[in-house]
Amino acid sequence: MKIPPVKGTRDFYPQEMAVRNWIIDGWKKVSLRNGFEEYDGPIFEYLKMFQLKSGDEIVEQLFSLTDRGGRDLALRPEMTPTLARMVNQRINSLPRPVKWFSVPRLFRAERPQKGRLREFFQWNIDIIGEDSVLADAEVIFTTVDYLRQVGLTDRDIKVKISSRKFLAGFLKGLGIPEQKLGALYVLLDKSSKLPADAFEELLIEQIPEKSISDKILKFMTEQSSEQMIDLIGPNECARTALDEINQVFEYLKNMGVSDYCIFDPGIVRGLAYYTGIVFEVHDVVGELRAICGGGRYDNLLKDFGGPAIPATGMGMGDCVLEILLREKWLLEKQLPEARLEYFVACVDESFKDATVGITMALRSRGFAANFSYKSGKLSKQLKQASDSNAKKCIIIGEEFKDKKLVIKDMVTGRQEEVEEDKFFAGLEKS
Amino acid sequence: MKIPPVKGTRDFYPQEMAVRNWIIDGWKKVSLRNGFEEYDGPIFEYLKMFQLKSGDEIVEQLFSLTDRGGRDLALRPEMTPTLARMVNQRINSLPRPVKWFSVPRLFRAERPQKGRLREFFQWNIDIIGEDSVLADAEVIFTTVDYLRQVGLTDRDIKVKISSRKFLAGFLKGLGIPEQKLGALYVLLDKSSKLPADAFEELLIEQIPEKSISDKILKFMTEQSSEQMIDLIGPNECARTALDEINQVFEYLKNMGVSDYCIFDPGIVRGLAYYTGIVFEVHDVVGELRAICGGGRYDNLLKDFGGPAIPATGMGMGDCVLEILLREKWLLEKQLPEARLEYFVACVDESFKDATVGITMALRSRGFAANFSYKSGKLSKQLKQASDSNAKKCIIIGEEFKDKKLVIKDMVTGRQEEVEEDKFFAGLEKS
Structure with a gap:
């Protein structure tokens, strides 16, 4: 009805x-x-x-x-x-x-x-x-x-x-x-x-x-x-x-x-x-x-x-x-742009828990963050990051086994590897 | 009723x-x-x-x-x-x-x-x-x-x-x-x-x-x-x-x-x-x-x-x-304090128009500013500035004839004379 x-x-x-x-x-x-x-x-x-x-x-x-x-x-x-x-x-x-x-x-x-x-x-x-x-x-x-x-x-x-x-x-x-x-x-x-x-x-x-x-x-x-x-x-x-x-x-x-x-x-x-x-x-x-x-x-x-x-x-x-x-x-x-500070993506389903955990850790610290329910292809997730106007994308892949994150700047396209601890410690300061 | x-x-x-x-x-x-x-x-x-x-x-x-x-x-x-x-x-x-x-x-x-x-x-x-x-x-x-x-x-x-x-x-x-x-x-x-x-x-x-x-x-x-x-x-x-x-x-x-x-x-x-x-x-x-x-x-x-x-x-x-x-x-x-950036006061009624004009100029530039309808004694206006939790008080008096404002910091109590033009030019920058 x-x-x-x-x-x-x-x-x-x-x-x-x-x-x-x-x-x-x-x-x-x-x-x-x-x-x-x-x-x-x-x-x-x-x-x-x-x-x-x-x-x-x-x-x-x-x-x-x-x-x-x-x-x-x-x-x-x-x-x-x-x-x-x-x-x-x-x-x-x-x-x-x-x-x-x-x-x-x-x-x-x-x-x-x-x-x-x-x-x-x-x-x-x-x-x-x-x-x-x-x-x-x-x-x-x-x-x-x-x-x-x-x-x-x-x-x-x-x-x-x-x-x-x-x-x-x-x-x-x-x-x-x-x-x-x-x-x-x-x-x-x-x-x-x-x-x-x-x-x-x-x-x-x-x-x-x-x-x-x-x-x-x-x-x-x-x-x-x-x-x-x-x-x-x-x-x-x-x-x-x-x-x-x-x-x-x-x-x-x-x-x-x-x-x-x-x-x-x-x-x-x-x-x-x-x-x-x-x-x-x-x-x-x-x-x-x-x-x-x-x-x-x-x-x-x-x-x-x-x-x-x-x-x-x-x-x-x-x-x-x-x-x-x-x-x-x-x-x-004049309308303010909807903005997402971080989109967290993973290279495959095995990193899903880490993806969810890092997204929630960012939100708890006051940052607007999101992830994809369907892990699927990384390219698809990056598209979602771009569609949702994210400033940065965090990519969770093999580097995560050494406790490292890949951070991609969605404006310049530049990527860098950062240790997870250092990344979160750096956040607190800003 | x-x-x-x-x-x-x-x-x-x-x-x-x-x-x-x-x-x-x-x-x-x-x-x-x-x-x-x-x-x-x-x-x-x-x-x-x-x-x-x-x-x-x-x-x-x-x-x-x-x-x-x-x-x-x-x-x-x-x-x-x-x-x-x-x-x-x-x-x-x-x-x-x-x-x-x-x-x-x-x-x-x-x-x-x-x-x-x-x-x-x-x-x-x-x-x-x-x-x-x-x-x-x-x-x-x-x-x-x-x-x-x-x-x-x-x-x-x-x-x-x-x-x-x-x-x-x-x-x-x-x-x-x-x-x-x-x-x-x-x-x-x-x-x-x-x-x-x-x-x-x-x-x-x-x-x-x-x-x-x-x-x-x-x-x-x-x-x-x-x-x-x-x-x-x-x-x-x-x-x-x-x-x-x-x-x-x-x-x-x-x-x-x-x-x-x-x-x-x-x-x-x-x-x-x-x-x-x-x-x-x-x-x-x-x-x-x-x-x-x-x-x-x-x-x-x-x-x-x-x-x-x-x-x-x-x-x-x-x-x-x-x-x-x-x-x-x-x-x-945790409630945020209501804040007023400037309270504009005058030493007597003859400076009322200037008081109103400066208040409105501040508001137009995006600053929270107020003044008193009843000019009355300066001490009374300063009390109103303090009651309304103003950070600074601008006092309009004899100095205004030389286009100068007296700025009183309501926290430290310190006062300084500033030329009106310079004061407004300085605002734009901050």
């Missing part, structure tokens, strides 16, 4: 696993050098935890399950609620700011599409307990630090930055009531993904007054802060938020990443919980979904039963990133 | 995450040096995949879920079914033997107990396509290679080895029919976990003839192969299987791990799919559950719709292992 894998999931054969490991190792390395500590939570949480604050969109996408006690659980679709729960649990003992990162496996019960699977990995970095936009800038810097490290230039990608506070100020200035904003954010977040006329139609459904919806359309496409100032007029909230945006750009310039960053008021983010600076990284060609997104969420810890503590963060999935890295030919040439 | 974590799951704060990473990194390192390649599959599969061949015990412990299309899925409780599915999918293109490892997160919907949680990590190594017991011995060697590397000696743990083929041969020799064996394995597997009289009672329920159940009880507790030969008599199947067991011990001696290994016919393994050598690693004191277990499963790939291909493997969870490592004081002293 043959059973297929579930649609929207991935099998990681060694080749795909090498890519996943390389991406995740890079995330971890860049997080650590930027001063973030690693954490993780459970794969599933109480369903109501995700219903609490993540907007309607994400709740529709949950994989839910029931345990034996009848409790409603769900596979995590994002990491931030777990982060809020964990920080709240130890709010009095954790030194602040909390600078944490995680690489959770996440789940969305939606129809699989290009760059969007039901099961994926997401790099999360968060800074909790710091209200200065310096923290927002540091999150953006860390994001660029990774993307630049893997070879993406400012001609490949752009960080598009705006502010939820700025947008909220502008929308309230137009007379749109607070309780309408959540649904409007979800729609505005889709503006670049929808055809222009389809988007306009949906906007008019929510905002029937044409003079107001026109202003919103104009706002979403303005690119300079000068034109923005005209558009927002004497709106105090929006002006304060614009100052903050400018401050972030000052920091990013000082951090050496301003070439990657542009102001884009069309950046909204769908989730309800953002409160300040928001950003997304997009490929310049604009063919792919956002590579990552993030922003400030100052109310979330409070909404999860904790004190009011400012927070800002970023999440980057592995799917779109991998597509982009492949398109730019940045993946395969 | 405060929501708790789900019972039987774990929150990995940075301290717990460091332990998890250290354990998993060790598993990966030892796997690679023993010639295994890493793979992984999805967290969930079709429910029927786990029902197919894993014995009743594991199916009761599944977390099941239904997707939007009404398909019955389950979180993976073990890795072997996914492995069988993946290997079968590419059976014609994969070079054999397949030597693969994985570190899946697994799930069991049971009551949490000491060393047994609802969500855990499990190291899996498998060799597929090799029927020689040399492969079984190699799996056991790799297991010991890891346990020895983390400091567990043959006075702490023992690998208890037997054979399902041996047990099956013996039981059939007593006249027990094939179809009764599955349920009997599940019971015999529990013999060491149940009080002697409770176990006997359950055994008599399955095997009412006292002469037969007595022989089974004797078999389960015999330790020498000489006594075994008496007990099994002229049973061909059992004798062949005993020869295999002896061959495994020969290999293990040659591999240098025989001090860790003993023959124990009481080792049964609960899962139905084992067909040959089986083993478990136990703490010598005998206080904990098995640290790991494994064995040969030559029919599994065929049962999953593939060809008949021999296979053998091992699975080790992280929970019992961690308990044992803590008991033996092997954990904390």
Whole structure:
């Protein structure tokens, strides 16, 4: 009986696993050098935890399950609620700011599409307990630090930055009531993904007054802060938020990443919980979904039963990133080669025990070593050594009766005889 | 609103995450040096995949879920079914033997107990396509290679080895029919976990003839192969299987791990799919559950719709292992220290931009560097540098007006002035 894998999931054969490991190792390395500590939570949480604050969109996408006690659980679709729960649990003992990162496996019960699977990995970095936009800038810097490290230039990608506070100020200035904003954010977040006329139609459904919806359309496409100032007029909230945006750009310039960053008021983010600076990284060609997104969420810890503590963060999935890295030919040439330090071969079956013994002695000393189950011809074993990318091949033959090994350098092809004792003594030193 | 974590799951704060990473990194390192390649599959599969061949015990412990299309899925409780599915999918293109490892997160919907949680990590190594017991011995060697590397000696743990083929041969020799064996394995597997009289009672329920159940009880507790030969008599199947067991011990001696290994016919393994050598690693004191277990499963790939291909493997969870490592004081002293290469401090707020800029320049060059959001007093920043275990502290003060940095070695306390350009040029070289 043959059973297929579930649609929207991935099998990681060694080749795909090498890519996943390389991406995740890079995330971890860049997080650590930027001063973030690693954490993780459970794969599933109480369903109501995700219903609490993540907007309607994400709740529709949950994989839910029931345990034996009848409790409603769900596979995590994002990491931030777990982060809020964990920080709240130890709010009095954790030194602040909390600078944490995680690489959770996440789940969305939606129809699989290009760059969007039901099961994926997401790099999360968060800074909790710091209200200065310096923290927002540091999150953006860390994001660029990774993307630049893997070879993406400012001609490949752009960080598009705006502010939820700025947008909220502008929308309230137009007379749109607070309780309408959540649904409007979800729609505005889709503006670049929808055809222009389809988007306009949906906007008019929510905002029937044409003079107001026109202003919103104009706002979403303005690119300079000068034109923005005209558009927002004497709106105090929006002006304060614009100052903050400018401050972030000052920091990013000082951090050496301003070439990657542009102001884009069309950046909204769908989730309800953002409160300040928001950003997304997009490929310049604009063919792919956002590579990552993030922003400030100052109310979330409070909404999860904790004190009011400012927070800002970023999440980057592995799917779109991998597509982009492949398109730019940045993946395969950077993958580390699987390497074997020694392959141990024997000239015939009578030396099999010695072959096995020496292989295991090498492994015990920390060296990657392998041998062939089928002794067969030496040439066949040497081919296996070469196929497995071994640096050196140890050949066990007649010389072994005098306790000597033949060591063949697989790069130069040179061979030498070494006494077994001396060989192992030499290993310890290196 | 405060929501708790789900019972039987774990929150990995940075301290717990460091332990998890250290354990998993060790598993990966030892796997690679023993010639295994890493793979992984999805967290969930079709429910029927786990029902197919894993014995009743594991199916009761599944977390099941239904997707939007009404398909019955389950979180993976073990890795072997996914492995069988993946290997079968590419059976014609994969070079054999397949030597693969994985570190899946697994799930069991049971009551949490000491060393047994609802969500855990499990190291899996498998060799597929090799029927020689040399492969079984190699799996056991790799297991010991890891346990020895983390400091567990043959006075702490023992690998208890037997054979399902041996047990099956013996039981059939007593006249027990094939179809009764599955349920009997599940019971015999529990013999060491149940009080002697409770176990006997359950055994008599399955095997009412006292002469037969007595022989089974004797078999389960015999330790020498000489006594075994008496007990099994002229049973061909059992004798062949005993020869295999002896061959495994020969290999293990040659591999240098025989001090860790003993023959124990009481080792049964609960899962139905084992067909040959089986083993478990136990703490010598005998206080904990098995640290790991494994064995040969030559029919599994065929049962999953593939060809008949021999296979053998091992699975080790992280929970019992961690308990044992803590008991033996092997954990904390081996954890790598979190390290920061540079902490960048400033004498006052006027140097804040320079502080941020230099921190980011260091990070961009691959160095772990941090700074303080609140400039405050230098002494406070130096304390933060020391708390974060920084090797060096860069102090930005008046000297910076002449483009000079003060570098303080946090170990020796020595300070020196270096020109900024020279400092960064020197970094590139190292």
